[in-house]
Amino acid sequence: MLNRAIRKGTLEVHYPSGAMVSHGDGNEPRVAVQLADAGAVRQIYLDPALNFAEMYMDGRMTVEQGDVDGFVSLVKINGAKRFATSPAAAITAWRILERLWRRHIARETARRNVAHHYDLDEKLFRLFLDDDLQYSCAYFETPDDTLEQAQLAKKRHIAAKMMLEPGQRVLDIGCGWGGMSLFLARDCGADVTGVTLSTEQRRVACQQAEELGLSDRVHIELKDYRAGEGQFDRLVSVGMFEHVGPQNFPAFFRTARRLMKDDGVFLLHSIGRARPNIADPPFVEKYIFPNGHIPALSETLKAIEGAGLLVKDIEILTFHYADTLKHWRERFHANRDKVLELYDERFFRMWDLYLATSEASFRHGKLVNFQIQLVKKQTTSRPTRDYITEAEAKLRQMS
Structure with a gap:
């Protein structure tokens, strides 16, 4: 063999x-x-x-x-x-x-799958993530960017594509520890509702909002995105779509369309693969992300079109995630003794392998990260992409 x-x-x-x-x-x-x-x-x-x-x-x-x-x-x-x-x-x-x-995932099963990974001790994630606990692909504007700089650039890049105006209502689907929600409220003046299935992440996000004096503009709810109510000017989802599962893609985008105002914008940021593949890595499936599924762009676009949404912009980020994972693994190894205070040697080896395998998959395999901008109406979009650079420049002055 x-x-x-x-x-x-x-x-x-x-x-x-x-x-x-x-x-x-x-x-x-x-x-x-x-x-x-x-x-x-x-x-x-x-x-x-x-x-x-x-x-x-x-x-x-x-x-x-x-x-x-x-x-x-x-x-x-x-x-x-x-x-x-x-x-x-x-x-x-x-x-x-x-x-x-197993792909016919009930809401309670989805909650358990999320808890398996994201309800691990917050201290673990602080040992290798940036200060803002961004657990998704960073955006390296230069090869010399630190992890903190690249994650801040990622948030600026996403906010720019959302075409946000102060005072607009934003729904952050799968808000994690609240870093994106807090950024959109603090730097963009938005009123943000974040939803998560992780009790640990909600606790941290609410605590962060309180410490930053943003509790009046950042509201974190423990609920399934499908239970969302009302309508929002902007929707954003970063690093959550990988947990939805292809059988739920139609419902995901139908829900997004229902929650968007007619002139709304939805920015989706997700890991993607070069082509559809049902059999995801068994090691990751068993130990890291039960029932996770890395979507192909083709199957994602099919569900988007079926929901009646319009694609206005797609950007494929290639080696940005490989570089992100390299930073994470270096920090994980630098804090080996602290990791072993929380978990045993087998856990350390498991996560070391997870981070190494993930980096290799982005650097040598067929994984990428995509950002898709979605709207309901053609008139919502801008004639060129210059607005992204202009908005990023303004946000850079505020950071």
């Missing part, structure tokens, strides 16, 4: 017996791994996509030369499909069928 899978670069596998087998062309990148027991070989053959990850988490596979980032990058460079075996293909087919069955 490995001889077929590794064509570029070099992977050295050290077995418990002391034997070593080298795979690949002998060139860089070069990675060496140590397998701790004989059962590991069989597990890799049966289900490499999941078992490589679990063995790393359990310490049964260690990276002796290079690091886990180099290992997953080597896999991505060579194409993950080459690691497929006959048993693995059967397991993948079963996962697809199981996933299709």
Whole structure:
């Protein structure tokens, strides 16, 4: 399997017996791994996509030369499909069928899925995110930008596309810890309602609004977006659409249309993939984001058109998320001791692998980040994109 899978670069596998087998062309990148027991070989053959990850988490596979980032990058460079075996293909087919069955997500199930990840201790996220707890793709205007600068630039970029006016009502769908909501209220003068399914995120967001004196203009609600009421001048959703699931795409955009005023604008910021693919990575599905689904632009646009919304602008951000994840992983490693005060070594390895795999997927795989601007009426949009740069410049003066 490995001889077929590794064509570029070099992977050295050290077995418990002391034997070593080298795979690949002998060139860089070069990675060496140590397998701790004989059962590991069989597990890799049966289900490499999941078992490589679990063995790393359990310490049964260690990276002796290079690091886990180099290992997953080597896999991505060579194409993950080459690691497929006959048993693995059967397991993948079963996962697809199981996933299709589970995709009819009830609201209570959606709440549990969100809680699995976002109700982790806030202290964990503060160890690797920026001060504003932006847990989504940053926007690097220059290669030398810090994470804080790039996340602030992301918020400016999104706000500019929303064409906001002071006093307008904004709905922030999947508001997280409230960073975007607080920015739109403080720097743009908006009246913002944020909705989240995470009790921990709502607590932090409300506390932040109180500390910044914005409680009168930022309202954070613990509710499903489908239960939203009233109408808003602007809608924004950052890093939440990945949790909706394709079976709920039509309802998502119909709900957005219902909540938008006739001259409203909706800015959607989401991870995307180059083409539809039902089988998302099993490691991420099992341990990080249960029932998450990275949407393809094609399936997203189909649901948008079906809801009667108009697409006015699409921007594809390519390596911005890879650079964001690089910053996160560097901070995560720098705070290793503090992470281990909160969780155990297996948890650290799991998150290390999650961050490394995600970065490799954006840098060497087929993942991107897209921003889609949606309206109800053609007349809502501007004739050129110059307004984005102009609005960003004004917001930059205020930051």
